[in-house]
Amino acid sequence: MKILVCISHVPDTTTKVKFVDGDTKLDANGIQWVINPWDELSLTRALELKDDASTGVKSVTVAHVGNATTEPTIRKALAIGADDAIRVNAEPTDAYFVAAQLAEVVKKEQFDIIMCGIESSDYNNSAVGGMLAEFLDIPSVSAVSGLKIENGQAVITREIDGGKETVTVPTPFVAIVQKGIAKEPRIAAMRGIMMARTKPIKLYEPVAVESLTEYVRFEMPKPRAACKFVDPENPKELITLLQNETKLI
Amino acid sequence: MSVLVYTENWDGKFKKLSFELVSYAGKVAEMMGTTTTAVTIGEVSDDELKLLGKYGANKVICIKSDNLKNLDSQLFTNAIAQVAQSEGSKVIVIANNNSGKAIAPRLSVKLKAALGSGVSQLPLNLSPFTVYKRAFSGGAFAHVVLKTDVKIIALTQNSFDIAENSKDVKIERIDVQIDAPKTVVKDVQKQAGKLLLTDAEIVVSGGRGMKSPDNWGPIVELAELLGGATACSRPVSDEGWRPHEEHTGQTGKIIAPNLYIAVGISGATQHIAGVSGSKYIVAINSDKSAPIFEVAQYGIVGDAQKVLPKLVDAVKEIKGK
Numbered sequence: 001m002k003i004l005v006c007i008s009h010v011p012d013t014t015t016k017v018k019f020v021d022g023d024t025k026l027d028a029n030g031i032q033w034v035i036n037p038w039d040e041l042s043l044t045r046a047l048e049l050k051d052d053a054s055t056g057v058k059s060v061t062v063a064h065v066g067n068a069t070t071e072p073t074i075r076k077a078l079a080i081g082a083d084d085a086i087r088v089n090a091e092p093t094d095a096y097f098v099a100a101q102l103a104e105v106v107k108k109e110q111f112d113i114i115m116c117g118i119e120s121s122d123y124n125n126s127a128v129g130g131m132l133a134e135f136l137d138i139p140s141v142s143a144v145s146g147l148k149i150e151n152g153q154a155v156i157t158r159e160i161d162g163g164k165e166t167v168t169v170p171t172p173f174v175a176i177v178q179k180g181i182a183k184e185p186r187i188a189a190m191r192g193i194m195m196a197r198t199k200p201i202k203l204y205e206p207v208a209v210e211s212l213t214e215y216v217r218f219e220m221p222k223p224r225a226a227c228k229f230v231d232p233e234n235p236k237e238l239i240t241l242l243q244n245e246t247k248l249i
Numbered sequence: 250m251s252v253l254v255y256t257e258n259w260d261g262k263f264k265k266l267s268f269e270l271v272s273y274a275g276k277v278a279e280m281m282g283t284t285t286t287a288v289t290i291g292e293v294s295d296d297e298l299k300l301l302g303k304y305g306a307n308k309v310i311c312i313k314s315d316n317l318k319n320l321d322s323q324l325f326t327n328a329i330a331q332v333a334q335s336e337g338s339k340v341i342v343i344a345n346n347n348s349g350k351a352i353a354p355r356l357s358v359k360l361k362a363a364l365g366s367g368v369s370q371l372p373l374n375l376s377p378f379t380v381y382k383r384a385f386s387g388g389a390f391a392h393v394v395l396k397t398d399v400k401i402i403a404l405t406q407n408s409f410d411i412a413e414n415s416k417d418v419k420i421e422r423i424d425v426q427i428d429a430p431k432t433v434v435k436d437v438q439k440q441a442g443k444l445l446l447t448d449a450e451i452v453v454s455g456g457r458g459m460k461s462p463d464n465w466g467p468i469v470e471l472a473e474l475l476g477g478a479t480a481c482s483r484p485v486s487d488e489g490w491r492p493h494e495e496h497t498g499q500t501g502k503i504i505a506p507n508l509y510i511a512v513g514i515s516g517a518t519q520h521i522a523g524v525s526g527s528k529y530i531v532a533i534n535s536d537k538s539a540p541i542f543e544v545a546q547y548g549i550v551g552d553a554q555k556v557l558p559k560l561v562d563a564v565k566e567i568k569g570k
Contacts, residue, residue, distance in 0.1 A: 013499055014518045017385045037500050095364070096357065118350065121386045121499060121522075124367050126345070126403075130322065130354030139431045140322045142351035155435075159347060159494075160320075161259065161447075163439030167319075169431050176351070179500045180493055212363035217392040218384065221525060227532070227542045232551025236563035238531065241547060243567065246529050248451065248508045249475055 001057045001149070001171075003046045004111040005082065006102055006128065007064045008036040008092075008120040009073040019218045026122075026218070033073055037185070038117025040080075042175075044182035045147055046115060047081045055149040059083045063105050065098045067091055071201065078196035079188035085199070090206035095123070099131030100209040106136055112171040113154060118143065118178040123215075129176035139169040145180030252278040253338035254287045255329055256301065257348050261293045264448065266344055268304045268411040273404055274342040275305020275414050276371055281340070285416075286310060288332045290317050290325065295420060302418025304411060310336075310421045320348055321430035326355040328425045333360060338399065345403035346447065353403045363395035366403035369526070386499050386522035405526065406447055407505040444478045446495065451477030452506045452527075454497060455485060456520075458513020458534060458553055462490035467557035468512060474564045480504070482514045498523035513553045516541025533557070 011017065012032040020027045035043070043062065050057040062077040063086040064070060074085045086109070088101040106114060116129030133140035145164070146157030156167050156175065188196070230238045242249050254274035256267040271287055278285040287306040289298070291313065298309045312328050329352065333341055341356065343349045345366050357364040367383035369390075377394045380402060384391040395401075446452065453472040455465060465479075472479045479495060486496035497504055499519040505526030512533045514520060521544055524530065532545035535552050542548050549556055 011385070013386065013522070015385075015388070016518075017388045019389070041500075095354070099354075099358070122384065123391070124383050124386060125354075125364070126350040126366055127354040127357065127364055130351065131358045133322070134326065134355040134358035140351070140355065141432065142322060143347045160437075160439070161347065162441070162443060162445055163437065165319075165434050165438075166436040168433045168435060173431075179496065212357070212361070212395070212397050213365065214394045214396060215384075215391050216379065216394055218389050219392075220389055221387065224530075224544055225546050227545045227548040230547065230549050232549050232556055235549060235556050235559040236566075238547055238549060238560065239563040239567060242508070242529075242531070246508060248529070249564070249567070 001055070001112045002110070003049065003057055003060045004106065004114045005039065005043045005046050005060060005062050006114065006116045006132070007039040007043065007062050007073065007077055008117065009033050009064065009066050009070040010036045010120055010122045013037060013121050023218050024216065033070070035073055035077055036117050036120045038119065038177055040185040041179070041182045042115035042117055042177045043077055043080060043082060044186040045177070047186060048182065049147070049149060056152060057149065061086060061109070061111070063102055064088070065090055065092045065101045074201055075196050076188060078199045079192040080186050081192060083199070085201045086204060087201055088204045088206055093211035094213045095125045095127035095131060096213070097209050097211045099128045099135055101206050102128070102132050103135035104207050105204060106132070114172065114174045116174060116176050118176050129174050133174040138172050138174065140174040140176060141167060141169055142176040144175045144177045147175055147181060250281070250283040251336050251338050252281065252283060252285050252340045252342065253333050253336055254285060254306070254342040255352070256287050256289050257344065258289050258291050258293050261291060261297060263297060263300055265411065266346070266406050266448065267301070269406070269409050270342055270344055270404060271301050271304040271306050272411045272414065273371070273409045277340055277342065280372065280375060284308070286336050286338070288312065288329060290328060298420050299418055302416045303413055305414035305416060306418055307416050308419045308421060310423060312423055312425055314425060314427050316427045316430055319430065319432060319434045320351060321432040322351040322355055324427050324430050325352050326359055328427060330356060330359045331425050333399070341399070341401045343401065343403050345405050349403050353401055357401055360399050361397060362399035362401050363397040364401045364403065365393050365395055367405055368402050369405045369408035387525035388522070405505060408526065446478045446480055446497070446502055447504055449478035450506050451475045451508045452480050452504060453477055453510045453512065454480035454482065454514060455512050456482035456514030457484045458515070459485070464554060465491070467561050470561050471510070471557065471564065474561065474568055474570070482520050511541050511545070512557065514541055515539040516544065
């Protein structure tokens with residue numbers, strides 16, 4: 001069994017973003033780039049499955065759509081433990097474009113399980129995984145918080161309103177992964193970092209696909225009213241304020 | 250033409266989210282000078298379907314099929330796509346929740362329709378069709394042009410006020426041609442009757458500042474008194490003090506209640522990312538310099554252990570309990 005983990009390259013989640021060119025572009029100055037947190041958890045789970053010989057998982061590949069500057073993010077995934085990587089050499093313009101590129105990769109390379117994070121922490125579209133599955137006309141399971149392989153069959157836990165479901169789908173399928181899939185992201189050890197240097201990154205040139213959306217402007221969240229402080233000895237005043245000003249209680 | 254809105258039902262019932270979606274779709278239809286069709290999948294009574302007419306649906310389509318009993322992303326997408334095509338829908342509105350996220354991206358590819366997700370306002374412009382959406386996990390908002398003829402809007406829960414807009418609603422029940430599902434549900438674990446964190450209008454949330462899981466009593470009590478739900482920060486769920494479903498923040502649940510009360514939560518960027526859509530934030534923290542106070546409108550600098558019981562008493566007093 002072969003697993004593909006799709007990884008996105010995003011600003012570190014503590015970044016206070018700023019925009020340039022009349023608020024049309026992200027100011028990349030000083031940004032630390034990381035693997036999208038949900039993709040990192042997916043990779044961790046994929047590696048856990050591979051570590052367990054009973055699953056029959058033979059390899060874990062990562063795929064990424066991005067230009068050459070994103071290679072350190074791919075190397076990080078290799079250092080964490082992915083066997084090899086694929087980079088589609090293109091500037092990701094929108095989720096539809098990215099999913100279309102990944103679909104070409106999957107058609108050529110063939111994987112049994114494809115894992116995608118439920119969203120990327122930058123554009124928050126929650127789109128690539130589902131789009132990829134539709135391009136490939138294969139099943140997708142969303143909000144996946146658990147993935148096991150029992151007797152060669154993928155057993156999936158997905159989150160539903162107020163609970164969980166255990167489901168199965170035939171391979172190949174796309175698992176759209178959220179929190180819970182793995183406890184903590186696996187961290188690259190020195191040995192992994194050394195080995196990553198020689199692991200292969202296969203390069204694909206992009207196929208011609210138009211993007212369906214265009215980001216025309218960014219704006220910062222509207223500033224909130226300054227905090228009104230209430231005397232800790234008299235919390236009742238807070239309740240009075242909430243009653244009178246917010247009318248919510 | 251028409252605006253199509255997919256409204257999920259929960260065991261045949263709609264909830265506030267459904268009415269938000271229909272209200273939103275109705276307003277978009279008004280902007281475009283067209284009508285609104287709502288579509289739902291499952292067994293829903295006429296009376297329940299008619300409720301959608303109260304919020305602006307001109308027509309409600311109820312799809313019933315034995316193959317659509319459980320969520321199968323592929324089949325649900327196919328069913329909704331068939332309706333969108335027969336209705337000639339130019340805009341499709343869907344919730345940006347778990348099931349919406351399972352369907353909307355597939356629908357986008359199937360119909361080659363641009364998707365704007367995490368949308369929290371009416372379209373800014375119809376030509377070019379521009380939506381306003383969450384980006385950078387709440388650190389910014391983006392104006393996004395949906396360039397295709399058909400557009401999909403995935404609306405953030407609790408971002409749009411429901412508005413009554415009664416229509417003489419027409420109900421249509423249809424069967425669609427659908428294959429057998431590939432998703433097989435083996436087991437369901439569901440807590441019935443509990444207010445969902447994502448549905449709650451008031452949320453009381455505890456962080457590491459609560460010091461021990463044994464101290465959660467007043468948080469739960471306060472949430473109950475206010476008719477709200479409880480939540481927690483990531484360290485609290487990581488420690489196993491509270492269940493993972495309560496973890497609110499970037500990698501946990503993203504919520505947008507009307508009132509979010511954060512107790513003993515310092516307000517790391519990742520936590521704020523999950524709650525920045527809240528209309529009002531109240532912070533109770535012993536550290537005056539905690540970043541949570543930068544986003545809060547009301548604050549108490551003090552020891553949660555001492556402040557909370559007094560707050561509970563004050564709420565009991567106004568609620569007459």
